[in-house]
Amino acid sequence: MAGNSGPLSPRAKLAVTAGKAAAAVSRAAGRGSGSVIGGKVALKLDPDLLARLATHLDVVLVSATNGKTTTTRLIAEALRASGPVVSNALGANMPAGITSALAGGSDARYGVIEVDEKYLAMVARDVDPKAIALLNLSRDQLDRAAETRMLAEKWREGLTGTKAVIIANADDPLIVWAASSSPNVVWVAAGQEWKDDAWSCPSCGGVMQRPGDDWFCGECGFRRPTPSWALSGDYVLDPHGSAWPIRLQLPGRANKANATTSAAVAATFGVPPQVALERMYQVQAVAGRYDVITFMNREMRLLLAKNPAGWLETFSLIDGPPTPVLLSVNARGADGTDTSWLWDVDYTRLTGHPIFVIGDRKLDLAVRLEVAGQNFQVCESVDEVVRMAPPGRIEVIANYTAFQDLRRRVGN
Known part of the structure; x- marks a missing residue:
């Protein structure tokens, strides 16, 4: 039989209901999708x-x-x-997020x-x-x-x-x-x-x-x-x-x-x-990745890269110079707090591009770009980058929380 509509125990049903309620409260409070907190509550009630x-x-x-x-x-x-599919399409990929996703796919x-x-x-x-x-x-x-x-x-x-x-x-x-x-x-x-x-x-x-x-x-x-x-x-x-x-x-x-x-x-x-x-072929963007959006009358393409392997692949997507490139790096819990990986990335791939740097760890990135012999400008915000960047679509590469920050700011 397809679906989760099989005989869930009363305890399991209670757990699913409580999880959905917790997720709804979290969403109403503006704290994201609520899938993680919903899953945590549900797993507490039924491990x-x-x-x-x-x-x-x-x-x-x-x-x-x-x-x-x-x-x-x-x-x-x-x-x-x-057949019908249930998936944690937004990337909540630890047990709580996975439980939450499956609970929605009866x-x-x-x-x-x-x-x-x-x-x-x-x-x-x-x-x-x-x-x-x-x-x-x-x-x-x-x-x-x-x-x-x-x-x-x-x-x-x-x-x-x-x-x-x-x-x-x-x-x-x-x-x-x-x-x-x-x-x-x-x-x-x-x-x-x-x-x-x-x-x-x-x-x-x-x-x-x-x-x-x-x-x-x-x-x-x-x-x-x-x-x-x-x-x-x-x-x-x-x-x-x-x-x-x-x-x-x-x-x-x-x-x-x-x-x-x-x-x-x-x-x-x-x-x-x-x-x-x-x-x-129907997939155009995945959780905002690869989206081309307009912000302050400028086209920007949003690219996520979280580690050296990801940055290497992402550089190959960028059109040649003089396309402007915005790099944003944070080092919060979800990113990993150690930014030494920046030294493993070959930034000479960006030679000739006007480069702009923002994010919590913009100075770490600036030092790395300086050593790589790149021309760049450190900015306070994406708004400032748009005002300063030469014409053309801006390619935006950001690590995990920096990407979420950017999406919030540009309304994506």
Whole structure:
């Protein structure tokens, strides 16, 4: 039977009702969607609620350092071809937010759930997923996240013997190590531009060899598996050797990779690649990311980048000079308070662009840009940037809370 309308216990029903009430109060107070507080209240009243809500759903979990929210959205669109979907589309990806999302999907057949890396094994235990998509692992939130190798090890232990089909990126050695303990893995050649977190072998610590697009450990023989799905230019290659055109409104190579993984996930649920990819075309923006908005009579495109790997991919989306670029960095709890990662980003990619810097940590970023030999101006607000920037669409790159601040200010 589809949906969560199965027999929830009186306690579970009470928990769902109380959670929804708490969320409504939070929204009325202007404190965001209320999904997290609603989920927390519900789980307090029934600690097993997440498992109960997922009982009647075919669940897909999506986890990674970059691209979780977008890939979750693309998979959800693809699976809607064969039934109603419930998803935490706005990225509330810890147990409380996930519980809140599932509580709103009583008639759904599929649950497409983005999961924070730290909670993947725990959520997988609770919701008994049919599929798990693993995209990439790189350094992020240096003050709170375990070193990437430890996280891969935790995933590997947590997913050992899982019944779920794992759809995993064959180009990221850490992902391959994490997924290799699972009996049923579909390998996808989705690419990996950022390689600085995978120079040593996750299996034995030896030095990784990287000839061309291949990789292997010369010491223990751990190596890139043969993929059955691949991103090739503007096409998805499926396991039968057919090439399906990717037509996305979302920009960049990273989103083509996300679409390739999403097509592989959809296929495990019987949705053909052509149908899946056609449905993905409908997605124009994801929680404000990639939106082009008008503010003070100027066009601005909003791009989110939270860590070195994300910034590298985002720079490739920007038109050449003299397009003005606004960079905004905060270091609040949700961002991670350690900004030393700024030194891992290659800002020479922005040479020739007029650069403007705002955000709580604008001076940290200014020092980094100075060392990279870039011309930039530090400003107090997005309003000041718009007044000073030369003509043309302004490309805005911001990390997590800086992005939310900007969206509030520009009315998006």
